[in-house]
Amino acid sequence: LLAQIGKRNPADIKGYQNYLAYAEKVYIEGYEKLGQVPFLRFWDMVKAAPQLVKLNAQRSVYSTISSYIKDDKTRQALSFNSLLIGGNPFEISSVYTLIHPLEKKFGVHFPKGGTGAMVRAMVKVFEDIGGRIHCSSPVERIITHAGQAIGVRVAGEFLPAKVVISNADVHHTYNTLLQDEPLSKRATKAMNKKDFSMSLFVIYFGANKRFDNLSHHNIMFGERYKGLLNDIFKTGELADDFSIYLHAPSETDASLAPEGHYSYYALAPVPNLKISDVDWETESPIYAERILKYLEEHYMPGLRDSIVIKKFFSPLDFVTELNAVHGSAFSLTPTLRQSAYFRVHNRDDDIKGLYFVGAGTHPGAGIPGVVGSA
The missing domain is CATH 1.10.405 (Guanine Nucleotide Dissociation Inhibitor; domain 1)
Structure with a gap:
């Protein structure tokens, strides 16, 4: 170094x-x-x-x-x-x-089998100690009584609980899951004034070609740095240039793709939907092609002809799949006035028995921060 x-x-x-x-x-x-x-x-x-x-x-x-x-x-x-x-x-x-x-x-680690393997391991630990997980069961409301969280409503059914721990997007929790609770109004009002992070555009793709110039983790800086960040965080313009994180996990874990194939994803920070009016339903395939063309011309010759499968994940997907307000990928921006005491508290100030974990609460986003919040 x-x-x-x-x-x-x-x-x-x-x-x-x-x-x-x-x-x-x-x-x-x-x-x-x-x-x-x-x-x-x-x-x-x-x-x-x-x-x-x-x-x-x-x-x-x-x-x-x-x-x-x-x-x-x-x-x-x-x-x-x-x-x-x-x-x-x-x-x-x-x-x-x-x-x-x-x-x-501590180094930068990657679980064999991908993040999904880590999730499965955590599920096993949870179930081994008696926990039950309900999949495909979105919570409709956090139910409260006399200032106390007493359970959740799922598909019209009330599930009682001594405490409720929300790992949902903090904005979604206050604005939707707690919309019937008068004690949440102060926090909801404050939440709606906060600043939220940029979003991401991600292309997942599998190829039948290995590029031996790549490492597991690859950062490709564009020509601009401060100007590009200004577009992403301030102007909301979807710039012609980009900086990319390229993940090539097959470099260290062959189990993540069939024999003779390799898995990748390319991630580009983009403006969130609050400051940008990009129509991602139309723009996604166009933007993806621009990124793949750039990678092919600069780092991965013959890339596009080698791709056998691909999928996009745009700011709209952050909204529809993760209930992330404005398509924010990391919840609240980690500015000084939105950190530590000034971030969403791990225990709600007004509603007893209600706790928060995840990117929007203390200490913040990223796997170490999210796991630390729990």
Whole structure:
């Protein structure tokens, strides 16, 4: 890593070492010490404030990295991971520089059999301890009585519970599942004023050709960085250029495709539906073709002729499949004013027995954050 950084700018080797020392301090304070604090009381935030100020948490991730690193491409490489939790590196707090030492400390792992295998393993653990899972059973309402969550309604049937834990989109939970509960009105009103993350456009495809220049994880930066992020988070314009995360899991797990075939997905951040008027029913195949053409011309020669199956997942699918407001892929944006105490609390302030897990609550999006919230 140091050799690659030095190849672009020798002075950045020392700058990176200083940046890593800073980010490790942030990791200790922000993840090890505060990651398990539920921030149910404002006093919890007050106690954390002095250290956050000392670490310049008011600065953005990109601004912080730029104070150590001079090469623009290295700045991009160190700051793009803000997108993995739905944040714009030019806006979200430098607290999230903790992602870099987190990944260095624990590595980036992939479960054999894919994410589905991890889900199946968690289901087995849940059922082994006596849990029951009802599939294809969308919850219609969270039922309350006298300020207490007492169960849920599914397909017209009331299922009683001592506590209710919602892992649904937080906006959907308050605006739909709790629409009959007067005590939720204050939180619902606040929820409707919050900022939500960008969306994603994902192409899943299988091919009968392996591209030996690819790794399991591949980041393809476009020509623009700040300008593209501005389109994604601010203007809502679906730009002509894009940056892509290409997942090639068959590089490490042959079980994810039939013999002689390889599985992939290409993911591009795009504006959410609140700021964009893109007609994704029409645009999806067009945008997918643009991405596949770009990959073929720059990284995967002969790609399009090798594809045997493909499927799109657009911002509209985030709405219809996941009840994600505005097609947001990561729920609330992780800005400083929507983090810790200022994020949706893991335990509702007004309704007893109601708890939240998932991307929209503390500590935030991404698998470590979501699992941590539980």
